[in-house]
Amino acid sequence: MxxxxxxxxxxxxxxxxxxxxxxxxxxxxxxxxxxxxxxxxxxxxxxxxxxxxxxxxxxxxxxxxxxxxxxxxxxxxxxxxxxxxxxxxxxxxxxxxxxxxxxxxxxxxxxxxxxxxxxxxxxxxxxxxxxxxxxTPSTPAHIRVGALLREPEVEVRINVNKVVSRHLGILAMTGMGKSNLVALLSKRVSELGGTVIIFDYHGEYLSLPNTVVIKPMLDPARLTLDELARLLNIPRNATRQRMVLKECLDSIDVEVSKEFFNGLKRCIQGKAARYGSSAQKVLDSVTVYEGFLKRVLKESSGDVMERVSIGSINAVDLSELHLNHADAVIAHWLSRILEARKASVWSNGVKGFPTPIIAVIEEAHIFIPAGEETATKQRASMVAREGRKFGLGVVVVSQRPRGLDPTILSQLGNLAILRIVHPEDQMYVSKYCEPVMQDVMEELPGLNVGEAILLGEWVAVPAAVKIDLVSEKVAGGDIDAVSIWSLYASKKSSEVVL
Ligand SMILES: Nc1ncnc2c1ncn2[C@@H]1O[C@H](COP(=O)(O)OP(=O)(O)O)[C@@H](O)[C@H]1O
Ligand SMILES: [Mg+2]
Known part of the structure; x- marks a missing residue:
């Protein structure tokens, strides 16, 4: 017809x-x-x-x-x-x-x-x-995300190819449905045989179907200087401390496979004559963080990409890590994912990771902040710039858009904006995000949980959508403190009676 x-x-x-x-x-x-x-x-x-x-x-x-x-x-x-x-x-x-x-x-x-x-x-x-x-286009690239907000009989489908090639920002206040949308997209992408890697800072995606939970373990032999410095909390401008670390990281490469921390400490001690107090500071950092870092660094744990399961949701469980450590872990992963995708494209699929990937960064205002350097920020900018050519799309999720690096924001070709009330957040988003219309931003406080405006290339025109709820995603809702208190209180009083 x-x-x-x-x-x-x-x-x-x-x-x-x-x-x-x-x-x-x-x-x-x-x-x-x-x-x-x-x-x-x-x-x-x-x-x-x-x-x-x-x-x-x-x-x-x-x-x-x-x-x-x-x-x-x-x-x-x-x-x-x-x-x-x-x-x-x-x-x-x-x-x-x-x-x-x-x-x-x-x-x-x-x-x-x-x-x-x-x-x-x-x-x-x-x-x-x-x-x-x-x-509701019916091409193989289109997946359902919900229905039109004011016309519930009309299904809304988005173009996943555009998410991979132009990235996506999911922006809204806490509790408005950002993570639900991540879960929904991940589920649908994995149903298409696609691979998603979620950096799961709150451990809220671990129970989704078709999900592989990945421990955040890194092989110390594969760390870059930046990543190790971040793990040890050594500031960017501490040049001499970083020199010590660099020399040791280079030199202990061979014996690293067995006893990373002992090797590192021995090496740093050897630098005391040349670097004096700087070497001591690095040694102190290693001593302070060693116990904790053993949770993140494990000798011979191999390349992180070997743990990725194709056609699944891969949730890298960061829930037990400090911010700095999570930052180093995400940075390491991002650079490995990009390298693996490059290798695949350049070798026609012989080497590297064979299929395109979507990587999700939750709490992006922490890991990709405005006006501050983090290990993740550098890598994320690189991925945002180059990912497109190599089939690597990033999804940036944040409840504090004004805290996000503007360069990253401006590279997001697709947006899902849910309820945002703070005027500064609204202004910031309309300033740095290309597809946004000012009038629409002003109306965002009128949205309810799970209601989103989709903008950018993944939709033909701006779409006001009620996003589908992913029932399998358990965590993320607010805790019902009062009912837990009363349960506890009744338990206690029954103990007293006994
Ligand atoms: N599309 C939706 N439809 C109905 N309820 C939703 C929807 N999205 C989220 N919710 C509800 O809101 C709660 C918080 O959602 P979540 O995705 O964790 O928010 P955020 O990540 O923005 O903090 C969920 O537990 C769910 O109960
Ligand atoms: Mg969330």
Whole structure:
């Protein structure tokens, strides 16, 4: 069936006039006066100058000239409400709409007509068939993430290829559904035979189906200077301490396989004559952290990539690590993943890791912060820049977008934005993230848990979506403190009775 046909059939049934274009319009935005309250995220259909166009309600306003803010006595409001006859219009409903593009175009991306809709143009509810054509493509690359927020019968599918090639940012306040979306994408990608690696700082993905839990163990022989320095908490600007560490890291390579810490300490002691107190400081760090680092470093544990299972969700369990250590572990993994993918592309799949990978960095404002250097930040920037060519997509997840490195943010070609209330976060995201529209940012406080705006190349047009809930993901919800207390209290009192 042609689009024309589909469209006409459906349209005749759903031709509810929502309102009219009023005032000044631009090719990409306009104002409408509506018969009913508009819902943020609702899709509309407009025809003008031969174009058939899809639009999106960015802002919805209801007001009244009669019950105006100039009134000074609430009794006046009572009198007004009583005296107005039933059915008489008391309110006006206005909305700012974003014009998303002409639906006549056969390509996936919609093009915005060069001319604005003239005032007085009728605005309709978007027909379901049109929405389905745009939001529910059935290509092998498209996976379901949920349904349209204001049109629950329309399934929303995103293009996973674009996540791999253009990366993804998942931004929202705590508890709004970021990790649920990560779990959902990971599950769907693994169902396609894809490989996902999640750096699981809170240990919340370990129970997902088809998940391989990976201990965060690294082989000391494979560490870089940066990673070891980070593990030992040696600052970046402590040049002499880093020199000591570098010389030892290079020289103990051979015997490293058996007794890493003893070898390292012996070597550092040998540097005392040359480096004095700097060598002592490094030695102190090793002594202080040795016990703890044995959880992260294990001789002969091999290349981390050998532990990755193809076609599965791989959760690297960082839940017992300090921040610094988690930082070193993520950095090490990222560089190994990138190297393994490069090797594969360059050798035509003979060497390296054979299939594309999606890597997820939770708590990204900690590991990829603005205005501060971490081991992960360097590697993540490299992956964001180069990953595309080698089939390595990063998913950056954060509840504090304003704490995120702007360079990384600007390289995210796809976004899922859930509820964000803090104005600074909103401003920061609209400043550094290319696909974001300012009006939409202002409406984000109106979203509820699990409701997201999807922007960027993974969707044909901005999508307001209710994300599917992944029931298998257990952790992440808030703790019900009161019920635990009362359970404990009743247990205690029954003990007293006994
Ligand atoms: N799409 C959704 N639909 C319904 N409930 C959701 C959805 N996403 C999250 N939730 C609820 O919110 C809780 C917190 O979600 P989570 O993904 O852990 O938030 P975040 O990672 O943003 O802190 C979940 O335990 C779940 O109960
Ligand atoms: Mg989370």
């Amino acid at each position: 042609s689009l024309q046909k589909l469209f006409e059939v459906d349209f005749s049934k759903e031709n509810e006039i929502v309102g009219y274009i009023v005032g000044e319009a631009k090719p990409y935005e306009a104002e409408i006066l509506a018969f009913r309250p508009l819902s943020m995220g609702e899709y509309l259909y407009i025809e003008y100058h031969g174009y058939r166009v899809l639009a999106f309600v960015a802002t919805s306003i209801t007001g009244s000239l009669v019950i105006s803010r100039d009134l000074v006595d609430p009794r006046d409001v009572e009198r007004l409400v009583k005296s107005i006859r039933v059915g008489e219009r008391l309110f006006y409903h206005r909305g700012r709409i974003k014009i998303l593009g002409s639906i006549d175009n056969s390509s996936m991306k919609l093009h915005i007509p060069p001319v604005p809709p003239p005032p007085g143009t009728e605005v309709y509810k978007a027909p379901k068939a049109v929405l389905e054509r745009i939001f």
